[in-house]
Amino acid sequence: MAKWEFGRLWQTLIYFDVIPVINCWQKIFQRDRAIKSKQETNMVILVAGATGGVGKRVVKRLLEQNYQVRALVRDINRAKNILGEGVDLFEADITIPETLKPAMMRGVRAVICCTGTKVQPVEGDTPTREKYYQGVKFYLPEVVDIPELVEYEGIKNLVKVVAQHIPTADDRLIFDFTHPNAQIKETWGAVDDVVMGGVSQSNIRLADNKAIFSGVVSTDNNGGFASVRTRNFSIPLDLSDYEGIELKVxxxxxxxxxxxRCEGKWDGVGYCHSFDTVYNFPTTIRIPFKNLIPVFRAKTVSQASQIDASKIYSMQLMLSKFEYDGELNPNFEAGSFAIEIEQIKAYGGKVKPQFIQVSSAGVTRPSRPGINLENEPPAVAMNEQLGGILTWKLRGEEVIKASGLTYTIIRPCALTEQPGNKILYAEQGDNLKGQVSRDAVAQLCIQAMNLPAAVNKTFEVKEEPRSGKNNYQKLFSGLS
Ligand SMILES: NC(=O)c1ccc[n+]([C@@H]2O[C@H](COP(=O)([O-])OP(=O)(O)OC[C@H]3O[C@@H](n4cnc5c(N)ncnc54)[C@H](OP(=O)(O)O)[C@@H]3O)[C@@H](O)[C@H]2O)c1
Incomplete structure (x- = not known):
């Protein structure tokens, strides 16, 4: 009979923060734990044009809301000064396709694109673009870049890469073991029957493009299970928009x-599903949330309610001698075992926008028959002098619509540096004139990304004079 090891129990309890005193010490020595915790699950938002007036606000707000952010920037050193810590910087230029490498898309579930042709006052701008952003005094503008390249060719290049690499709109990748990283390694650990006196032993190893949960399961000392589990997510996952969990193994x-589990306890009710594997054959297992069985230590808990998928705290894979309520696992054999895991994702979600584009009000007006340019804002009136920015922006929009990606195209009126605390007004048909704060547009982008009602909508937006809280669901639902 193998000998029970207290040391392994101790290690398990420490790893999963079951002992709070030790946990405190660990936190002192792991200063960056809090930062890492937001990155333990796989959901990256890519922000293109992240160093721009709208882009930097999108990044700031995403970070405040605990998203993992990757910023597509043209100059990493400049971006570091503007965006600070906590952002994964990816240097690329959308007009140069070779720079848009697939690695840019790793883990990305949505793209917020705030790129735009650089415009500046003819007399030149300050390094921080104060004159351009000011919007109080009118400076005669000139374009610095070529609009056809930035607004059309660039968007074509970006959209192509995004469409090739983004997961389908109704899935959410949670753990992608095909691209393992340090965060995944820190999140998963073994919980074997050593916690109740047994001697089974397992671990999770990250190989090139998979994780391998393997070990030896033993029934000695009344044991009979081995498992790997995530530490509790510091911010539980909200998967309430999805049907269930899909495993690729x-x-x-x-x-x-x-x-x-939908509570942050170490040893509370677990929601369980048994699945069979085929020897050495890739298998996809779909587990609807409604089919999960509430269990406490392998005993079903009849009075427990269905799982609350809006707060998922942890995930676990187990090989056990037992099924439920004392019944035996029909395929169980003590000894060595191994299962490879490629992905864990949520499936069956409500479709949300994958590509959010900050375009511009007025894109259809330069080519509109009978338009009186004297009554139009400068961007429309000066479209030709500015290299056809709006004309090329419209062509860029067409690329996005043709890509098969789910999208939201936001066409703001004149952008300001004011705080984004006003009520927004949205319209379709491209007749809107007015102003809107860059901050409000940034917030609108993030809201669009999370709302099925925003899918495949194109609209103009300005702000009303009055302040107040916006009802984004209502704003998007009101659009066709
Ligand atoms: N100004 C207005 O009143 C107004 C009104 C309606 C709509 N818009 C549009 O709204 C969008 C956001 O406006 P904004 O004020 O935030 O613009 P912005 O401050 O000029 O920012 C544009 C961003 O695009 C980036 N960019 C330009 N060319 C690029 C390229 N080839 N590859 C990668 N990135 C590139 C810039 O990078 P760098 O930082 O490296 O230059 C910058 O980060 C723009 O499309 C703008 O045209 C503006």
Whole structure:
């Protein structure tokens, strides 16, 4: 009979923060734990044009809302000064396709694109673009870049890469073991029957493009299970918009359990599903949330309610001698085992926008028959002198619409540096004139990204004179 090891129990309890005193010490020594915790699950938002007036505000707000942000920037050193810490910087130029490498899209579930042709006062601008942003005094503008390249060719290049690499709009990738990283490694750990006196032993290893949960399961000392589990997510996942969890695995013919929890306890009710694997054959397992069985230590909890998918705290994979309520796992055999895991994702979600584009009000007006340019804002009246910015922006919009991506195209009126605290007014048909704060547009982009009602909508937006809280659901639902 193998010997029970207290040391392994101790290690497990420490790893999963079950012992609060030790946990405190750990936190002192792991200063950056809080930063890492937001990156433990895979959901990156890519912001293009992140150093611009709208882009930097999108980044700031995303970080405040605990998103993992990747910023597409032209100059990393400049971007560091503007965006600070906590952002993954990716140097690229949308007009140069070779710079838009697939790595830019790793883990990305939505793109917020705030790029735009650089415009500046003819007499030159300050390094921080104060004159250009001011919007009080009118400076005669000139373009610095070529609009056809930035607004059309650039968007074509970007959209192509995004469409190739973004997951389908109704899925949400949670753990992508095909691209393992340090965060994943810090999130998963073994919980074997050593916690109740057993001697089974397992671990999770990250290989090139998969994770391998393997070990030896033993029934000695009344044991009989081995498992790997995530530490509790510091911010629980809200998967309430999805139908369930999908696992992509290659197993060894044994029956395993997937367990998830909707409370932050170490040893509370787990929601469980058993699944069979085929020896050395890739298998996709879909587990609807409604089919998960509430269990406490392998005993079903009849009075427990269905899982609350709006707060998922942890995930676990287990090989156990037991099914539920004392019944045995029909495919169980003590000894060594191994299952490879490629991905864990949420499936069956409500479709949300994958590509949010900050375009401009007025894009259709320069070519509109009978338009009186004297009554139009400078961007429309000066479209030709400015290299056809609006004309090329419209062509860029067409690219996005043709890409098959789900999108939201926001066409703001004149942008200001005012705080974004006003009520927004949205319209379609491209007749709107007025102003809107860059801050409000940034917030609108983030809201659009999360609202199914924003899918495939194109609209103009300005702000009303009155302040107040916006009802974004209502704003998007009111559009066709
Ligand atoms: N100004 C207005 O009143 C107004 C009104 C309606 C709509 N818009 C549009 O709204 C959008 C956002 O406006 P904004 O004020 O935030 O613009 P902005 O401050 O000029 O920012 C534009 C961003 O695009 C980036 N960019 C330009 N060319 C690029 C390229 N080839 N590759 C990668 N990035 C590139 C710039 O990068 P760098 O930082 O490296 O230069 C910058 O970060 C723009 O499309 C603008 O045309 C403006």
């Amino acid at each position: 290659t197993g060894d013919g044994k029956r395993y359990k997937f367990i998830t």
